Amino acid sequence: MEKLKNLWDDKLWFKILVIVIILALSYWFGIIAILLGFILFIYAIVTVIRKYIFKKNTRFKVRYILLSFLALTIVGGYGYAQTHPEEMEQSRISQQETKKAAETKKAEDAKKAAKAKKAEDVKKAAKAKKAEDAKKAEDARQAEAAKQAEAAKQAEAAKQAEAAAQTQAAAQAQAAAQTEQNGNSTGYTRDANGRWHRSNGQFASKKEIAAAGLVW
Known part of the structure; x- marks a missing residue:
């Protein structure tokens, strides 16, 4: 050594x-x-x-x-x-297969992810459409309710106007009757056209009627 x-x-x-x-x-x-x-x-x-x-x-x-x-x-x-060329070739082939398998798996995962995303988009679109339809239905219901409320309001207004007209007509009829009665007591009479006449049948003037306390 x-x-x-x-x-x-x-x-x-x-x-x-x-x-x-x-x-x-x-x-x-x-x-x-x-x-x-x-x-x-x-x-x-x-x-x-x-x-x-x-x-x-x-x-x-x-x-x-x-x-x-x-x-x-x-x-x-x-x-x-x-x-060891055979082993090196096998190692190279194994690496290629591993790489190819990884790429295939990556492509498959990407395909699955795209499919899942598409399904999620379809689900979201269906949900959005359902919400939109529900909103339209609610708007239509509210519009119909508003329409019915307006119709009821108009009917009530017409009813009240008719009642007011009837009340006014009744008041006018009562006033006319009272006037007619007063006219008869004062000697004046009213014809069908609403003109007042004296007891002798001649037309009376507004001044006379007013002085008698009657309505022209």
């Missing part, structure tokens, strides 16, 4: 050989390389925390750990894609 460490420290060709071997293994064992790369990434974060927060010395430099993480991840991913 000490000999390998000395070779790493002293021989450049040994470093290059080790790096090439690691990259080759990463290419052929992509999953393992990707896993190791993520482990190195976590170790780099821990190293940064130890060095800059807890002020402790670290064995490896952060930039080398991050470079190792990138190399293992990139080479491992590319190698896995090249050595």
